[in-house]
Amino acid sequence: MTISEAVEKLEREKSGTRFSHLLKVCEEFFGSPRIKGSHHIFRTPWQGDPRLNIQSDKGKAKPYQVEQVLAALRKLDGIHDENRKVN
Numbered sequence: 505m506t507i508s509e510a511v512e513k514l515e516r517e518k519s520g521t522r523f524s525h526l527l528k529v530c531e532e533f534f535g536s537p538r539i540k541g542s543h544h545i546f547r548t549p550w551q552g553d554p555r556l557n558i559q560s561d562k563g564k565a566k567p568y569q570v571e572q573v574l575a576a577l578r579k580l581d582g583i584h585d586e587n588r589k590v591n
Contacts (some may be wrong), residue, residue: 507581514574521570523560530556530573533580543582548576550583 510529516522530537530546534556538542546556556576558569 507533507577511574511577511581514570514577518570519567521565521567523558523563523565525568526558526565526570526573528556529577533577548580550579 505517510561514526514529517525527537527544530544534546534548537546539545542559546558548554548556550573556569556572558573
């Protein structure tokens with residue numbers, strides 16, 4: 505799965521995203537989570553607030569957390585674009 509494909513699918517299913525799908529996307533692009541109770545916490549590769557915190561709400565992803573993951577994926581894609589231009 506590419507970042508573009510992940511973003512497209514999350515955009516289409518924004519309010520009905522299954523938590524298991526959001527978890528899979530985060531693991532694919534941000535590695536293994538640290539789990540504290542129901543919270544799955546992912547580190548991102550940039551400075552500032554380098555965390556994504558997601559949790560299930562009756563099997564669904566919380567819409568604001570889907571938005572946070574979408575923003576992180578777009579930022580990650582921008583970083584990859586910059587790296588491609590430099591190399």
